[in-house]
Amino acid sequence: MRVxxxxxxxxxxxxxxxLAELVEDLVVHDENGELADRTxxxxxxxxxxxxxxxxxxxxxxxxxxxxxxxxxxxRGVPAFCEKPAAPDVPETLxxxxxxxxxxxxxxxxxxxRFDAGYQAAREALLKGELGRLDRVHMITGDPAPPxxxxxxxxxxxxxxxxxxxxxxxxxxxxxxxxxxxxxGSNRGDSFFAEFGDxxxxxxxxxxxxxTLATLQGSRYNGAGYDVRMELAGTIATRAVGxxxxxxxxxxxxxxxxxxxxxxxxxxxxxxxxAELIAFLxxxxxxxxxxxxxxxxxxxxxxxxxxxxxxxxDRPVRLSEVIT
Numbered sequence: 001m002r003v004x005x006x007x008x009x010x011x012x013x014x015x016x017x018x019l020a021e022l023v024e025d026l027v028v029h030d031e032n033g034e035l036a037d038r039t040x041x042x043x044x045x046x047x048x049x050x051x052x053x054x055x056x057x058x059x060x061x062x063x064x065x066x067x068x069x070x071x072x073x074x075r076g077v078p079a080f081c082e083k084p085a086a087p088d089v090p091e092t093l094x095x096x097x098x099x100x101x102x103x104x105x106x107x108x109x110x111x112x113r114f115d116a117g118y119q120a121a122r123e124a125l126l127k128g129e130l131g132r133l134d135r136v137h138m139i140t141g142d143p144a145p146p147x148x149x150x151x152x153x154x155x156x157x158x159x160x161x162x163x164x165x166x167x168x169x170x171x172x173x174x175x176x177x178x179x180x181x182x183x184g185s186n187r188g189d190s191f192f193a194e195f196g197d198x199x200x201x202x203x204x205x206x207x208x209x210x211t212l213a214t215l216q217g218s219r220y221n222g223a224g225y226d227v228r229m230e231l232a233g234t235i236a237t238r239a240v241g242x243x244x245x246x247x248x249x250x251x252x253x254x255x256x257x258x259x260x261x262x263x264x265x266x267x268x269x270x271x272x273x274a275e276l277i278a279f280l281x282x283x284x285x286x287x288x289x290x291x292x293x294x295x296x297x298x299x300x301x302x303x304x305x306x307x308x309x310x311x312x313d314r315p316v317r318l319s320e321v322i323t
Contacts, residue, residue, distance in 0.1 A: 001280065002027065004050025004077075005057045006068060008035050011082060011272075012059030014265060016043055018273050019057065022280060027053055051075050055283045057276070058082065063153065066091040069293075073102035080279040082109040083163060085296040087155055089323060092300055096293045107279045107289045108296040110167040112227075114274035117240035121231055122172045130233030133173060136213040137230040138165045141221025143247075143262065145199060148191040156197045157217060158182065158306040165215055166302040167295065168229060175207040176298070181315040182306040188220050203306055223247035224260025225267055 002025040005016055012030070016039055019026050026045035030036040036047045050056050051072065058068050058081040066086035072079035085108050086092040099106050112118050124130060140161055146154070154160035170176065184198025192199045199219040206212060224247030229240040242248075245267075247260035261267040278290045301322050309316040 001025070001055065001284070002053040003055050003057060003280070004029065004048075004053040005059065006030075006050050007058065007060035008032070008039050009059065009061075010265070013039070014269075014272060015057055015059055015276065016045070018276050020045060022277065025053075051077050053077060055079070055280065057279075061153075062087050062155075066095050069095045069106060070098045072106070073098040073104045076102065076104060078105040078107075078279075078283045080107045080109060080276065083167075083296060084108070084155075084159070084300060085293050087153075087159075089297070089300060089304060089321075092293065092297050093323070096297060099293050105282060105287075105289050106293055107275075107282065108291050108293060109275060110164060110171075110291050110295070110299070111268050111271040111275050112164055112168045113171050113271075113291055114278065115240075115268060115271040117243070118168055118172060118229065121229065121238050121240050122174075124236075124238055125172065125231060125233075126174075129236060130231060130238060131235030133211050133231060133233045135230075135232040136169060136173065136211065137228075137232075138169065138213065138215045139217065139226055139228045139241075140165055141218045141223075141226040141247075142264075143221055143224050143260075145189060145192075145219035148189070148195075151191060151197055152195050154197070155303075156307055157184065157199070157201050157219070158203075158310070159300065159303040161219075162201065162203075162215060162217055162306065163299050163303045165217075165229075166306075167291075167299040169205070169207075169213055170295070170298060170302075172229070172231070173207065173211065175209055175211060177205050177213075177302045177305075177318055178208050179206040179315050179317050180204075180302060180305040180309050182215075182309040183313070184310050192219070198310070201310075203309070205302070221247065223249075225263050226261075227264070227267060 008030040020043040182203035244258040
């Protein structure tokens with residue numbers, strides 16, 4: 001296969017290394033031409049038009065995603081794109097329209113769907129091993145905040161960070177969110193408040209079958225990168241993320257043996273690779289997208305509801321933000 005890669009920043013560089021191992025012909029592109037040239041030489045790839053390929057992987061800044069996805073659809077090239085499909089709902093709807101009109105396969109990168117722990121939790125729930133699911137709890141904590149320039153254009157903690165939790169919640173449970181009641185606080189650097197964002201977050205979500213889900217997050221989880229999901233049913237409770245490197249110590253003396261995860265890339269490295277393998281398989285076999293623009297839009301709607309709830313200090317029904 002010939003695969004084009006757009007964007008060679010932190011996650012793009014990681015994808016470049018993975019793709020170099022998976023495909024025969026890798027074409028890389030970045031606004032920084034020197035970076036593209038160095039990457040091509042290091043990976044035995046080449047530079048050129050990334051859309052002149054069997055498939056394209058988009059790892060550019062968020063603001064460019066919609067335009068590039070629409071171009072992929074216009075040129076008939078299957079596309080993998082890091083989340084989100086677009087920075088807001090109107091642009092995401094434009095992308096969805098382009099995908100529907102063209103019939104091009106588009107996969108949005110929500111890597112937790114390809115993590116072994118989340119997959120095992122979903123399978124256990126589907127098999128009935130938990131009984132009736134009553135409660136879900138989710139945590140996403142970054143060890144240190146991103147720079148101010150990133151926060152300025154991130155869309156806020158619910159769209160940028162917790163959108164992964166919202167997608168995982170939908171995918172693992174197979175249910176939709178009906179109501180969100182969210183809040184947040186500013187405990188650290190002043191630039192979060194300056195950009196209308198928060199650095200600590202919490203939310204209560206009610207699913208369409210009455211299941212209750214709680215969420216908490218932080219940009220200042222100093223113990224390390226902490227991502228967990230707990231599912232409590234009438235028969236059993238399962239936890240995702242209680243591995244040997246979870247940044248958690250019990251006051252009763254239980255302590256994980258490994259060093260805490262330093263960040264999302266190392267924690268989800270196998271999942272990032274697995275999702276690219278799944279995308280390429282779907283392209284080869286003309287299959288369906290493992291995570292469609294519709295899925296990305298559904299998670300974005302939850303994030304929109306959470307942000308509205310935080311700003312207005314009230315519960316918000318998803319029907320208020322769905323267009």
